[in-house]
Amino acid sequence: MLSLQILINGILLGGLYSCIAVGFSLVWGVLNIINILHGSMIVLGAYAAFFAYSQLGIHPFAFIPIAGLSLFILGYGLQAKIINRVMGAPVLITLTLTFGLNLILDNMMMVAFKADYRKIILDPPLGLLELGSLLIPIDRLYAMVLALGLVGCLYAILRATQIGRAIVAVRMDRDAAALMGVKVKQIYAVTFATGAFMAGAAGCLMSVIFPISPLTSNAFLGKAFVVCVLGGLGSMPGVILGGILLGLLESFGTLWLGPDFSTTIAFVVLLTLLMFRPTGLLGKRGFE
Amino acid sequence: MRTQIKNLLRHALQGLMLTTAVVSTSVIAQESVLVGAPLPLTGPLSPEGTKLQRGYDLWVEEVNKAGGIAVGNKKLPVKIIYYDYQSNTPKAVQLAEKLVIDDKVNFLFSPFGSGATKAASAVSEKYGVPTLAPTASSVEVYDRGYKNLFGTFTPNDSLTEPLADLVKSGAPEVKRVAILSRNDLYPLALGQDFEKSAKKRGIEVVYFDKYPIGALDHASAITQIRSSKPDWIVVTGYINDLILIRKQLGDQKVRPVVLTMINGPVYQEFIDATGPLSNNVTTATWWHPAARYTSQDLFKSSENYTKLFKAKYKDDPDFTNATGSAVGVLLQLAIERAGSLDRDKVRASLAAGNFKTFFGPLSFSPEGYANSYIPPIIQVQNGRSAVLYPKAIKSGDFRLGLD
Numbered sequence: 001m002l003s004l005q006i007l008i009n010g011i012l013l014g015g016l017y018s019c020i021a022v023g024f025s026l027v028w029g030v031l032n033i034i035n036i037l038h039g040s041m042i043v044l045g046a047y048a049a050f051f052a053y054s055q056l057g058i059h060p061f062a063f064i065p066i067a068g069l070s071l072f073i074l075g076y077g078l079q080a081k082i083i084n085r086v087m088g089a090p091v092l093i094t095l096t097l098t099f100g101l102n103l104i105l106d107n108m109m110m111v112a113f114k115a116d117y118r119k120i121i122l123d124p125p126l127g128l129l130e131l132g133s134l135l136i137p138i139d140r141l142y143a144m145v146l147a148l149g150l151v152g153c154l155y156a157i158l159r160a161t162q163i164g165r166a167i168v169a170v171r172m173d174r175d176a177a178a179l180m181g182v183k184v185k186q187i188y189a190v191t192f193a194t195g196a197f198m199a200g201a202a203g204c205l206m207s208v209i210f211p212i213s214p215l216t217s218n219a220f221l222g223k224a225f226v227v228c229v230l231g232g233l234g235s236m237p238g239v240i241l242g243g244i245l246l247g248l249l250e251s252f253g254t255l256w257l258g259p260d261f262s263t264t265i266a267f268v269v270l271l272t273l274l275m276f277r278p279t280g281l282l283g284k285r286g287f288e
Numbered sequence: 289m290r291t292q293i294k295n296l297l298r299h300a301l302q303g304l305m306l307t308t309a310v311v312s313t314s315v316i317a318q319e320s321v322l323v324g325a326p327l328p329l330t331g332p333l334s335p336e337g338t339k340l341q342r343g344y345d346l347w348v349e350e351v352n353k354a355g356g357i358a359v360g361n362k363k364l365p366v367k368i369i370y371y372d373y374q375s376n377t378p379k380a381v382q383l384a385e386k387l388v389i390d391d392k393v394n395f396l397f398s399p400f401g402s403g404a405t406k407a408a409s410a411v412s413e414k415y416g417v418p419t420l421a422p423t424a425s426s427v428e429v430y431d432r433g434y435k436n437l438f439g440t441f442t443p444n445d446s447l448t449e450p451l452a453d454l455v456k457s458g459a460p461e462v463k464r465v466a467i468l469s470r471n472d473l474y475p476l477a478l479g480q481d482f483e484k485s486a487k488k489r490g491i492e493v494v495y496f497d498k499y500p501i502g503a504l505d506h507a508s509a510i511t512q513i514r515s516s517k518p519d520w521i522v523v524t525g526y527i528n529d530l531i532l533i534r535k536q537l538g539d540q541k542v543r544p545v546v547l548t549m550i551n552g553p554v555y556q557e558f559i560d561a562t563g564p565l566s567n568n569v570t571t572a573t574w575w576h577p578a579a580r581y582t583s584q585d586l587f588k589s590s591e592n593y594t595k596l597f598k599a600k601y602k603d604d605p606d607f608t609n610a611t612g613s614a615v616g617v618l619l620q621l622a623i624e625r626a627g628s629l630d631r632d633k634v635r636a637s638l639a640a641g642n643f644k645t646f647f648g649p650l651s652f653s654p655e656g657y658a659n660s661y662i663p664p665i666i667q668v669q670n671g672r673s674a675v676l677y678p679k680a681i682k683s684g685d686f687r688l689g690l691d
Contacts, residue, residue, distance in 0.1 A: 002511060002512070002515050005511045005540075006508050006511055009505075009507035009508050009511060010508070012507075013505050013507065016505075107330075110330075110334070114335075114338075115334045115335045115338070116335060116557050117335075117527055117528050117531055117557055117561055118560070118561060119531060119535075119561040119562070121561075121562070121563035121564075123563075128539065128541065135539065135540050135541060137539040140539075209535075210504070210532060211527075211528050211531040211532060211561050213335075213528065215331070215332045215334070215528075216528070219502055219504055222502075223504065250505065250508070251505075251507065251508040252508075254508035254509055254512070255508055255512065258497045258498070259468075259497055259498065259499040259500070259503065259506065259508070259509040260471050260497065260498045260499060260500055262500070262503075262508070263500050263503070
């Protein structure tokens with residue numbers, strides 16, 4: 001029974017991690033940008049949801065499209081006006097740029113909201129799903145559903161819509177896509193904005209699950225990074241798999257070695273995987 | 289011959305200028321009391337750094353309003369030089385050294401937390417600078433035989449012993465305790481002291497483990513705690529850890545007879561972020577606005593301190609704010625008693641103890657930590673902090689069980 005609860009903990013945690021990582025994976029996989037801003041955008045979405053709930057009474061789930069759209073606009077503007085200027089440069093240049101933008105965003109949030117931790121307390125609370133002696137917190141279940149939903153939507157968009165095909169084309173060969181009449185810079189902006197949308201959506205849910213502060217952005221970014229490397233870039237299902245794998249490793253790591261070593265075990269597995277399969281579990285070559 | 293005389297005159301003139309410069313600089317330094325305060329104003333510890341700074345600033349404002357610190361027969365204004373060490377301990381140590389060497393401060397206030405205080409205390413000892421530690425409670429901080437460190441917090445067992453006594457007498461059905469500590473100097477030391485206090489009273493420690501700094505999930509540790517069936521759970525860490533752990537304890541329906549979390553629940557932030565889950569959580573702290581000390585410092589009493597703090601910041605002071613102001617009044621009282629800014633004299637004055645402050649009576653052990661007052665035990669009851677102990681300021685009865 002203990003192991004079964006730990007298994008469930010791990011899968012739910014994995015769902016949470018996937019939710020955090022999906023936007024990050026899209027931007028890295030398609031644009032080859034390591035978006036250091038990602039964690040802060042999640043936090044911004046979380047703050048927006050927090051204030052919408054505490055000041056206006058809007059439920060964080062209902063707020064997801066609004067938070068997502070606001071961050072979409074922010075992301076579009078950032079990519080179109082700033083990051084597009086260094087597209088095609090070595091990946092460390094874009095990393096430095098997003099690092100600097102992250103510092104600005106983080107500190108702006110710290111000035112605006114202070115570093116006090118905030119959390120949404122839903123009334124009535126979402127509660128638990130009880131299956132015998134197994135307990136499933138419903139908010140984490142929703143995080144899993146949201147992650148699957150976001151990945152599913154993205155999968156559908158990339159396969160079935162004009163703009164989705166254009167994004168895939170730009171990812172495959174930027175110059176050839178440009179020759180086919182695809183407006184590459186616009187596609188970059190839409191992709192980054194979509195990643196930001198997902199960060200905002202994830203943030204709404206995070207404000208229910210975690211205490212939020214500008215200081216939490218690095219924690220989210222760190223997990224997103226590990227999930228993407230584990231699951232592999234260029235693959236949306238890889239995000240889900242990577243997230244769940246990380247969640248399981250940390251949960252069973254706690255059981256076998258104690259909570260203190262749970263993150264160590266995850267990183268040891270990560271390093272081993274990188275040695276034998278650097279593209280990650282489901283990654284495709286070309287985005288190392 | 290003429291050149292030699294010229295050279296001699298030139299050197300003499302340079303020597304004279306240098307001496308004048310040195311003498312005049314040292315004369316200038318005596319026109320205010322300079323205190324160095326490295327703080328984590330950015331980074332993960334910035335909430336705590338800002339709280340300390342508020343405490344310092346209130347003291348500086350009040351003391352300068354009254355003309356300054358009385359040093360012998362004149363009054364000197366106080367100036368605190370702040371540097372932000374970005375929650376990075378090695379940087380705190382570097383900045384402490386910079387404050388001593390470049391800024392030539394007379395005294396130092398330690399950086400935040402037991403870990404950084406211990407690291408920076410090496411600088412104080414090297415240069416013989418009396419240093420006041422506002423936030424260092426672990427005895428490990430004071431175990432190097434240094435003579436320059438004086439802390440306002442009583443050691444960790446002054447929190448764990450009274451709490452264990454309260455549980456033993458007020459909840460006799462408690463037989464098993466589980467302890468979860470953050471893997472950090474102070475929270476872990478506190479957890480270890482809880483283990484000792486529990487064992488001393490025949491309470492079995494059925495679980496004791498530590499979680500890493502920056503952990504985003506505690507579900508599996510809590511699952512293990514649940515399976516060990518404790519009556520009393522103790523969790524140590526900083527506020528973000530405790531908010532998350534309290535929520536996840538609720539997620540797994542873990543409802544011990546007594547839940548103790550240190551130090552988060554004393555902050556309103558914790559109560560706001562956990563809502564109904566905060567009810568009946570016990571904690572302990574070194575100072576609380578309910579304290580009723582009268583003092584010989586410029587605040588005159590704890591009540592007056594609370595009043596002045598509220599007027600300036602529109603908020604009740606918590607123990608971190610208060611300890612910031614406390615090191616200020618302590619330094620002031622020590623200098624006034626010594627009658628000079630001479631470091632040896634002030635150090636001796638501090639070591640002699642017997643200071644009546646708004647924070648409590650302050651005297652120090654030979655190692656340098658305070659050992660002169662009883663920290664209050666608090667329980668959150670319906671969104672408010674009730675003081676359970678000591679009896680003199682008790683404002684509520686110990687409640688058992690969680691919602």
